[in-house]
Amino acid sequence: MVEDEMIKYRLNGPASQERQRIRLMAALCENRFPQAVVIDGTPGIGKKALAMEISKALQCTDMFERPCGQCFGCKMAADPGAADNWVFPLTAAEAQAKSAEDVKAGSRAKTLQDIKQGYIEQIVANPYRTDIFDAGAEISVNLIRAMKSTFVMKGDRTRVVIVAEADRMNDAASNAFLKTLEEVPPDTYFVLTVASRERLLPTIRSRCLAIHLSSLTDAEVKEETLRMLGDDADEDQVSRDVIGLSLGSPGKAFFYLENAKALCGLASDFIVKSLKNDYSALFEELAENDLTEVSEANGFLEVLSFLIADILRKQSGAAVRLPDTMAGMDMDAFPRVDADALEMALATVQETMERIASRRSTAMMCLQSLAIKLFEGYK
Structure with a gap:
């Protein structure tokens, strides 16, 4: 034996x-x-x-x-x-x-x-x-x-x-x-x-x-995601933004394969239109995305937080996690939005996520209120 x-x-x-x-x-x-x-x-x-x-x-x-x-x-x-x-x-x-x-x-x-x-x-x-x-x-x-x-x-x-x-x-x-x-x-x-x-x-x-x-490391996330997708997987499908949002989790990468482009685009529009006080267009865009459920609304706000943090990273000279989305944003047009404004914005987004989770107000009302308060005093 x-x-x-x-x-x-x-x-x-x-x-x-x-x-x-x-x-x-x-x-x-x-x-x-x-x-x-x-x-x-x-x-x-x-x-x-x-x-x-x-x-x-x-x-x-x-x-x-x-x-x-x-x-x-x-x-x-x-x-x-x-x-x-x-x-x-x-x-x-x-x-x-x-x-x-x-x-x-x-x-x-x-x-x-x-x-x-x-x-x-x-x-x-x-x-x-x-x-x-x-x-x-x-x-x-x-x-x-x-x-x-x-x-x-x-x-x-x-x-x-x-x-x-x-x-x-x-x-x-x-x-x-x-x-x-x-x-x-x-x-x-x-x-x-x-x-x-x-x-x-x-x-x-x-x-x-x-x-x-x-x-996992970013390289491992991409490797495991492509392996699970199989031989017909398109490497370009696992974009830099998908990897950035996944934070070391292939499971999150699979979610963002289908949702990163739309959520990052909405987050970018949310920041820019809020700064421009273009609320009617922003509210219409939010309605079109149907963010009425708690999980969907807070899932979007997680991406919004990520993007705001990336703007802060860029200002400090650090590497960004959403390079594709950041490449399409011109924050130089809003010189008053400095590190203090961005840190306050992150806190405001977190407060909104807690309000949505408490269900004291509807998710859409909370998002509309956030759009008005975001970067308040810096617009």
Whole structure:
């Protein structure tokens, strides 16, 4: 029998995150891998991708190098049909869907397994995506109970459960999951992914090995984005502005592939038309972009903040993050807009984002008010 220390482990991923992977590979090689790991970091930087690599490595049965990608364990880890290997947030309607065993023969209704498989297929196809789950979805106590009920069917094989976006567990689910961690079945491992582990119960955090995943370099973001897009990808599609807005997250890059040009253009118009007091044209443009939802309005304001910060960077001689958009802006026409004005403008945008999030006023009213107040005293 081959000793565990003869087995080589290799977790794949970007170079920027190699230090974290080395830590995990050392634990695997030394046969001291914890039964629960929590991976935290900025959305869209590959936490689910690393979780799947860990799952393959733990379930692999190759005697020399793991994960091999060929054995039954590796294939199970990557199989979208293995829905019991995942827990993730669902909407109330999705969570209440019937199981396959409860659906009548010939029914075309989507079962809970169908819904989960659909999500897993999307994650496997592109683990960087940040828009897979509904904003109102959560991990309920029933989903945790359903996970626990499958343990009796595990047999003697190694079992790995990935709890994606675990910081979206509600209170009841968190308490139920904590009880599971207190009595983890043999050869069972949990890998949790979260945007911030501070959102987890302290008692859950204390039972997990914490791994903080680093953001990627701009070059890595472009490389990973093009790799996920496939062989037909157009390199020019991943523009300099897309990379700048992504802030080290391929997941954000995928969002901005479709939205950067429109959002940056609107942000540029917002600044210029506000400075020119051309409010009627600006209000009309805002209405055309239909920024009525909180997430959409604040998503635009994030880009606006980015652009204002870029103007400040340019004035100080620093490199800008949105070179394509900045190339089309002539801020020399507004000499009074200095560093103080820009810093005040950034604070005003932040205040507006908080007002929109509070829902005390409509998003459109807040944006129109911002247009009037932006650079107040400097126009």
